[in-house]
Amino acid sequence: MTQAGGFRWQCPSNIALIKYWGKHGNQLPANPSLSITLDTAHTITTLAYKPGSGLRFLFEGKENPAFSSRIEKFLKSLSFEEMPFLKDFELKLESENSFPHSSGIASSASGMGALALCLVSMEEELGLLKGNFMQRASHIARLGSGSACRSVYGNMALWGKTESIPGSSDQYAVVVNDNVNPAFSKIKDSILIISKGKKPVSSTAGHALMDGHAYAESRFTHAKDNLAKLLNVIQTDDWTRFGQIVEQEALSLHAMMMSSATPYLLMEPNTIAVIRAIWEKRAKENWPLYFTLDAGPNVHLLYPESIEKEVEVYINEELVVYCENNYWISDKIGNGPLNLKYGY
Numbered sequence: 001m002t003q004a005g006g007f008r009w010q011c012p013s014n015i016a017l018i019k020y021w022g023k024h025g026n027q028l029p030a031n032p033s034l035s036i037t038l039d040t041a042h043t044i045t046t047l048a049y050k051p052g053s054g055l056r057f058l059f060e061g062k063e064n065p066a067f068s069s070r071i072e073k074f075l076k077s078l079s080f081e082e083m084p085f086l087k088d089f090e091l092k093l094e095s096e097n098s099f100p101h102s103s104g105i106a107s108s109a110s111g112m113g114a115l116a117l118c119l120v121s122m123e124e125e126l127g128l129l130k131g132n133f134m135q136r137a138s139h140i141a142r143l144g145s146g147s148a149c150r151s152v153y154g155n156m157a158l159w160g161k162t163e164s165i166p167g168s169s170d171q172y173a174v175v176v177n178d179n180v181n182p183a184f185s186k187i188k189d190s191i192l193i194i195s196k197g198k199k200p201v202s203s204t205a206g207h208a209l210m211d212g213h214a215y216a217e218s219r220f221t222h223a224k225d226n227l228a229k230l231l232n233v234i235q236t237d238d239w240t241r242f243g244q245i246v247e248q249e250a251l252s253l254h255a256m257m258m259s260s261a262t263p264y265l266l267m268e269p270n271t272i273a274v275i276r277a278i279w280e281k282r283a284k285e286n287w288p289l290y291f292t293l294d295a296g297p298n299v300h301l302l303y304p305e306s307i308e309k310e311v312e313v314y315i316n317e318e319l320v321v322y323c324e325n326n327y328w329i330s331d332k333i334g335n336g337p338l339n340l341k342y343g344y
């Protein structure tokens with residue numbers, strides 16, 4: 001056991017196919033969710049620790065008071081019960097994203113994932129880790145940002161108790177590997193950045209609006225049904241059923257926002273223009289090309305790697321006009337976090 005040291009982790013972002021929307025207690029989900037872990041969009045976080053107290057946080061080499069205060073609050077909450085050893089150390093955290101800051105890509109999943117992995121590495125180094133490393137990292141990531149708990153696993157991850165997956169839990173995510181058909185092992189995700197602006201309503205506020213929402217109970221039941229269906233579909237090569245469920249999930253998420261007690265819209269006119277364009281293109285070309293949305297205006301195009309060339313030409317010729325500064329990101333399903341060498 002050493003009292004000073006450090007760790008560096010790279011953790012990817014993820015995009016949910018079945019959406020988590022609504023929570024209770026300490027970051028527990030109202031319904032189970034399923035996501036694909038991305039490959040290119042990631043955060044790298046370095047943690048250095050030594051005996052003492054206090055925190056210094058640098059984002060992309062600079063002080064960032066907004067991020068810093070969120071992390072300070074999170075670490076303080078962990079130090080009460082989950083990780084009391086944190087009280088005895090001075091921490092320095094440095095974080096950077098592979099995607100441009102303010103690109104409209106949420107960095108909380110990859111950021112909290114990378115931070116959780118560093119903290120659990122430290123816990124392990126101090127001889128205090130009980131149980132499985134990744135399960136613990138997923139649990140800690142969840143406390144920072146719900147969806148982050150799915151980012152510590154590669155490929156597909158499921159968070160939330162469901163009878164369909166033994167060992168699933170509301171406390172942490174589990175990897176979904178068994179019986180996934182090769183048709184879904186190389187999913188591409190082209191992220192069209194419709195707007196880089198800050199969201200008018202945060203996810204935290206959005207989750208809160210599900211409390212007492214007129215459609216809350218039917219949404220949670222619907223998400224559970226969609227999850228059970230999708231878990232069956234990914235064992236087949238049926239991209240049509242896959243796409244139907246995934247698009248319905250995306251639009252249901254936004255329908256919840258639009259029908260909440262304080263209604264709001266995160267889709268922009270260009271989000272809708274892209275959705276219509278995709279539907280038209282799919283009907284014309286018969287491509288397995290589908291979309292999903294996060295809690296924001298950007299559109300994730302999901303399709304098999306086998307049609308990558310055609311879809312990229314299509315994006316560049318017909319869809320970039322809808323993107324802010326013609327910006328889009330080419331990503332795909334990925335293998336999960338990497339433990340990078342500290343000190344180099």
Ligand code: PMV
Pocket residue numbers: 015016018019020021033108145146147148203204207253294295
């Ligand atoms: O993890 P949070 O609290 O930022 O919530 C994110 C919820 C969605 O991204 C909209 C859906 C999901 O399951 O990732």
